[in-house]
Amino acid sequence: MVSEFIKNKHLANRAGFGMSLQQIAAFEQQPVTDTWQMYARSRDFTPISYIMARTDVDYTDLSKMNAESKKQVQQLNRKRNIATNLNFLNTMVHADDQLREKMAFFWHGHFACRVVNANFSAHLLNEIRKNALGNFRDLLFAVSKAPAMLNFLNNQQNKKGHPNENFAREVMELFTMGPGNYTESDVREAARAFTGWSFNREAQFVVRRKFHDMGTKKFLGKTGNFDGNAVLDIILEQPATAKFITGKLYRFLVNEQANDAIVTALSKDFYHSGYDIKQLLERIFTASWFYDPINIGNKIKSPIELMVGIMRTLPMKIASPENLIVYQKLLGQMLLYPPNVAGWPSGKAWIDSSTLLLRMQVPQIWAGMRPLDLDAQNDDDLDMGLKQSRQLxxxxxxxxxxxxxxxxxxxxxxxxxxxxxxxxxxxFTEKLLKRYAGSDKRMAIIETMCIPEYQLC
Structure with a gap:
């Protein structure tokens, strides 16, 4: 039988980033139903602060700048993106609204986007955080009209007579319905509907009417003079959209091996609720099957979940927080910088011969018990930044x-x-207990965080 304490920790791992020191005593006493109410409580939304980019500079077209101006803009954007990254990371660690930040983390991977413009990146992140627990329709529309996403998926080049299909394709394949639920003709027609969707220098969404195709489109069995708004609404009318989103959330929150019957039932409720995200989460986190032993301690923590979890367990002052970017890069998950539009992998993809060793060493490194050993990171699997940034x-x-x-x-x-x-x-619990019997508590805590089982949540 699963104890209430284990259930509480399980909920904390999935609805947030793990149990904090302040939660230990409460988790030992209260039922998981009370813990869920704590996570579900409505709280005011606070945007992550960021510095607005100068509006007299076109940050999206570096090709028009001379070499020196381009270098300055790139350096400024890099600093601001790092600041937004670290603010997001810090918010995950310290926010009372753990459910919002955990879902923002999920949606930030689902709507994967990587742009140079720091103003655009921060704007998109706050749109995601604001709508993370609301209605999926609102979230989808906000993200689809965000300058960062329109820029990343080239929709500013999507014009009447010369449609660019990139944005339309990814909206359907990755953000809503998933593969197999639309045709190539649907992609072409949707691209026509999105012509003219763009943004201005103030990071505001605009529709450039002279670039919009006003002709009749045939999309997902419907015919009309559709614009981008109509296309998104037609996509949301498809039960396949609710099923795709629900399945992805189930694999993120519950188990990498989805239970088709449960996902189908949840997706129907999600669809008929009008895509109420908070209601879907409540159905998941209050279900008895969520606390089944098969779903507890079975997920491999992503690098960010690992780092944030350590920081929640070990309250710390960080003199050089910018150096945390190095660990994000080495472990393979840098916030605001997904590898591609499909986002990051999950599950066993996080673990290989190189990253596992570093993951198990991070608690010791941060506790000052060992240095970051670069010699252990020479495996080519870490080419994603190691060779290019060895001096870093x-x-x-x-x-x-x-x-x-x-x-x-x-x-x-x-x-x-x-x-x-x-x-x-x-x-080998008994063996470890004997090993640390009589030793100081610090060593026992750090060494426990360095064993393979700590990689699971």
Missing amino acids: YKTFKNPQITIDWAQVEKAFSNRDPFQLLLQQQPS
Whole structure:
């Protein structure tokens, strides 16, 4: 039988980024129904602050600049993107509204987007965070009209007589219905409907009427003079859209191996609710099957989930937070910088011979017990930035972290680190307990965070 404490930790891992030190005592006492009410409580939305880009500079077309101006703009954008990245990371760690930030993290991967313009990136992130728990229609429209997404998917080149199909295709394939639920003709007709969708220098959505195709379109069995708004609404009319989104959420929140019967039932409710995201989440997190042992401790943490979870368990002051970007790159998941429009992989794709070793070393590195060992990272699997930025890693080896050990030791006092930190007890628990018997609590906590079972949530 699964204890209420295990259920509470399970909910904290999936509806947020893990249990904080302050939650331990409550999780030991209260039923999971009360814990869910805490996560589900409505809270005011607070945007992540960012610096607006100058509006007298066209940041989207570097080709018009001379070399020096281009370099300055690129450096400025890089600094601002890093600032937004770290603000988002910090919000995940400290926000009371864990459910919003966890869903924002999910949607930021679902609506994967990577642009140079830092103003556009931050705007898109806040649109996602604002709508993360609301209505999927509102979220889809906000993202589809965000300058970052229109720029990333080339819709500013989508003009009457010369349609660019990239935006229309990805909206259907990756953001809504999924493959197999539309035809190539639907892609072409949708692209015509999206002609003229663009943005101005103030990061505002605009429709450039002279570029819009006013002709009749045939899309998903309907005929009319459709614009982009109409196409999105027709997509939302398709039950396949609810099924695709529900299935992806199930794999993210519950189990990589989807239960088709449960997903089908959830998707029908999602569809008939008018795409109410919060209601779908409540159905998932209050279902008895969510707390079945088969769904507990079975998911491999993504790099961001791993990093944020460590920071929630070990309250810390970080003198050089910009160095956390290095760990995001090395582990394979840099916020605001997905590998492609399909987003990041999941599950076992996070683990290979290179990343597993570093993942297990991060707690020791951040606790000051060992340096970041570059020699252990020479595997070609990490080509995604290691070779090009080796000097960066030599310079930024440690974020200069000071852990509040007094607070940690107080929270862990008379408590078993295995019980608090793990959802699956390792087969060698007794051996480890004997090894750390009589040792200080700090070593027991850090070493527990370095074993393979800590990689699971």
